[in-house]
Amino acid sequence: MTKPEFKPDAVLNAEIDKTFKADEYEPLGKPVYVKKETALDAMSDKGYEESYLGDAIRFKMKRDQKRFWAGDNISDYVSEEDKEILINEATEAFELVLDRLLIDRENDPNSRGTARRLAKMYFNEIMAGRYDPSPSATSFPNDSEDRYEGMLVVRSELRSMCSHHHQPVVGVAYIGIIAAQHLIGLSKYTRIAQWCARRGTLQEELANDIAREIEKATGAKDLGVYIQATHGCCENRGIMAHSSLTQTTVLRGAFKDDSGTKKEFFDNIKLQQEFAPR
Numbered sequence: 675m676t677k678p679e680f681k682p683d684a685v686l687n688a689e690i691d692k693t694f695k696a697d698e699y700e701p702l703g704k705p706v707y708v709k710k711e712t713a714l715d716a717m718s719d720k721g722y723e724e725s726y727l728g729d730a731i732r733f734k735m736k737r738d739q740k741r742f743w744a745g746d747n748i749s750d751y752v753s754e755e756d757k758e759i760l761i762n763e764a765t766e767a768f769e770l771v772l773d774r775l776l777i778d779r780e781n782d783p784n785s786r787g788t789a790r791r792l793a794k795m796y797f798n799e800i801m802a803g804r805y806d807p808s809p810s811a812t813s814f815p816n817d818s819e820d821r822y823e824g825m826l827v828v829r830s831e832l833r834s835m836c837s838h839h840h841q842p843v844v845g846v847a848y849i850g851i852i853a854a855q856h857l858i859g860l861s862k863y864t865r866i867a868q869w870c871a872r873r874g875t876l877q878e879e880l881a882n883d884i885a886r887e888i889e890k891a892t893g894a895k896d897l898g899v900y901i902q903a904t905h906g907c908c909e910n911r912g913i914m915a916h917s918s919l920t921q922t923t924v925l926r927g928a929f930k931d932d933s934g935t936k937k938e939f940f941d942n943i944k945l946q947q948e949f950a951p952r
């Protein structure tokens with residue numbers, strides 16, 4: 675038997691013409707342009723035909739120089755209708771993985787629907803934060819005379835997974851801000867944190883992502899994010915460490931520069947932990 679010849683990925687290695695073609699774009703008031711076509715249209719791009727929608731979307735992102743790492747949100751490129759098609763395509767691919775692992779998915783009743791379950795779980799649950807747009811956070815003005823000026827600390831439970839091994843990352847984020855000109859609902863902090871977490875991630879990146887999105891939603895320049903989490907890739911494999919905890923901290927503005935604010939943040943975390951030990 676001869677080995678099949680290795681073929682490099684046609685999409686990732688495609689030659690792409692990156693010159694700007696005005697007729698492909700719609701002006702949105704100078705100098706902002708938006709692409710005319712939707713993801714499905716990209717499938718029939720001149721000179722480029724793909725049988726998988728996933729390949730067409732990858733092609734588009736590559737052409738637009740849009741990064742699509744495991745921790746990146748790509749919701750601008752994936753519509754709700756696309757998702758259904760992508761789940762079907764991923765099911766087919768997971769079936770192949772199970773076949774290559776020599777698991778009898780035809781006769782083993784527990785493995786029969788596994789490929790589809792995996793595809794749905796990735797798109798709708800453990801990586802949903804890649805495909806869903808950011809949770810809308812209505813903000814309320816905080817500019818009256820008796821406005822809240824203190825520190826706000828919210829505890830958010832997190833479920834994520836590492837990009838390296840696709841193993842679960844389980845932990846808690848403590849988000850602290852000094853209230854700015856507007857406030858968002860308390861549950862929104864956790865919704866934003868979970869949206870950032872439900873992707874392939876590195877804990878160091880996750881803390882930065884949460885800080886950036888909270889800043890976007892609240893306008894607060896003074897903020898801190900402290901995450902403590904356990905990593906399946908250290909517990910279930912590799913060093914098999916049972917109770918190793920990884921801690922990451924991002925501090926901005928007064929949280930970074932003012933030792934009193936910093937101390938108050940960590941004192942608050944201690945109080946939170948007394949109230950709700952992990």
Ligand SMILES: [Zn+2]
Binds near residue numbers: 908
């Ligand atoms: Zn890992």
